[in-house]
Amino acid sequence: MGQFRFHQYQVVGRALPTEKDDKPKAYRMKLWATNEVRAKSKFWYFLRKLKKVKKSNGQILAINEIYEKKLTITENYGIWLRYQSRTGYHNMYKEFRDTTLNGAVEQMYTEMASRHRVRFPCIQIIKTATVPDELCKRDNTKQFHSENIKFPLIFKKVRPSSRKLKTTYKASRPNIFK
Amino acid sequence: MPFKRFVEIGRVALVNYGKDYGSLVVIVDVVDQNRALVDGPGMVRHQVNFKRLSLTDIKIDIKRSPKKKFLIAAMEAGDVKNKWEKSSWGKKLIVQKRRAAMNDFDRFKVMLARIKRSTVVNQELAKLKKEAKA
Numbered sequence: 240m241g242q243f244r245f246h247q248y249q250v251v252g253r254a255l256p257t258e259k260d261d262k263p264k265a266y267r268m269k270l271w272a273t274n275e276v277r278a279k280s281k282f283w284y285f286l287r288k289l290k291k292v293k294k295s296n297g298q299i300l301a302i303n304e305i306y307e308k309k310l311t312i313t314e315n316y317g318i319w320l321r322y323q324s325r326t327g328y329h330n331m332y333k334e335f336r337d338t339t340l341n342g343a344v345e346q347m348y349t350e351m352a353s354r355h356r357v358r359f360p361c362i363q364i365i366k367t368a369t370v371p372d373e374l375c376k377r378d379n380t381k382q383f384h385s386e387n388i389k390f391p392l393i394f395k396k397v398r399p400s401s402r403k404l405k406t407t408y409k410a411s412r413p414n415i416f417k
Numbered sequence: 418m419p420f421k422r423f424v425e426i427g428r429v430a431l432v433n434y435g436k437d438y439g440s441l442v443v444i445v446d447v448v449d450q451n452r453a454l455v456d457g458p459g460m461v462r463h464q465v466n467f468k469r470l471s472l473t474d475i476k477i478d479i480k481r482s483p484k485k486k487f488l489i490a491a492m493e494a495g496d497v498k499n500k501w502e503k504s505s506w507g508k509k510l511i512v513q514k515r516r517a518a519m520n521d522f523d524r525f526k527v528m529l530a531r532i533k534r535s536t537v538v539n540q541e542l543a544k545l546k547k548e549a550k551a
Contacts, residue, residue: 387426
């Protein structure tokens with residue numbers, strides 16, 4: 240299931256050693272970005288807010304992509320985020336069902352963009368976790384927990400099997416029932 | 418008209434778009450409203466949008482997200498392959514595949530067979546017409 244827009248990176252960095260402090264503390268951060276360059280940039284953005292260090296007087300020690308171990312289990316992902324709206328900063332907790340954390344994060348970004356008109360730079364992910372079924376808060380995720388889940392597909396438009404076979408005009412109206 | 422084919426764990430579906438086009442898969446778990454975890458013999462378990470699936474009438478008895486070997490055992494027990502190939506939908510697909518794989522000589526043979534069949538039919542029809550006139 241392929242390509243994710245957002246990859247999870249682990250970035251480790253520290254301030255450059257100086258005469259005053261020749262063994263500065265190294266800080267590690269897990270964050271989401273579309274590529275490594277952006278991940279490093281985001282790392283400095285966060286670190287600047289937390290410590291007195293900038294990219295110009297710091298160094299990245301390591302950056303590794305974190306891959307999902309198992310792609311074949313559906314999980315409930317809870318994402319805590321802080322976002323900037325037109326009127327101020329707010330915290331939010333969202334739940335998503337997905338097979339991978341990257342997929343859930345991508346869902347989160349697209350949902351924030353559509354529901355709240357908040358774009359990627361204005362969202363900070365505080366925490367992500369896989370939530371067991373009992374602890375889920377949102378009805379939208381809880382409705383998929385049943386062992387005997389069963390629902391019909393009520394609007395079934397059968398598409399041409401490849402984009403090459405797509406036509407603008409059709410001879411007859413499509414049958415969308417099943 | 419009530420619905421007869423449901424998205425449920427164990428429902429057999431046909432993939433109608435994409436890389437796995439034409440393969441029969443079993444819905445092994447539902448991710449959310451639009452996607453299902455889907456598995457079949459000879460493929461890795463992956464998630465698929467319902468838009469890419471056509472549900473069939475066949476359903477097998479499995480628990481949610483079973484191990485591959487239990488899935489294959491359940492597919493054998495449910496006799497999915499035979500049920501599919503006997504169903505009219507399955508038969509049509511087999512015929513389509515055969516027709517697509519014909520070479521010119523096969524088409525020639527089919528033409529001869531059709532001519533033969535239609536002469537027999539028309540002879541009978543002519544006989545019946547003569548009787549009706551008489």
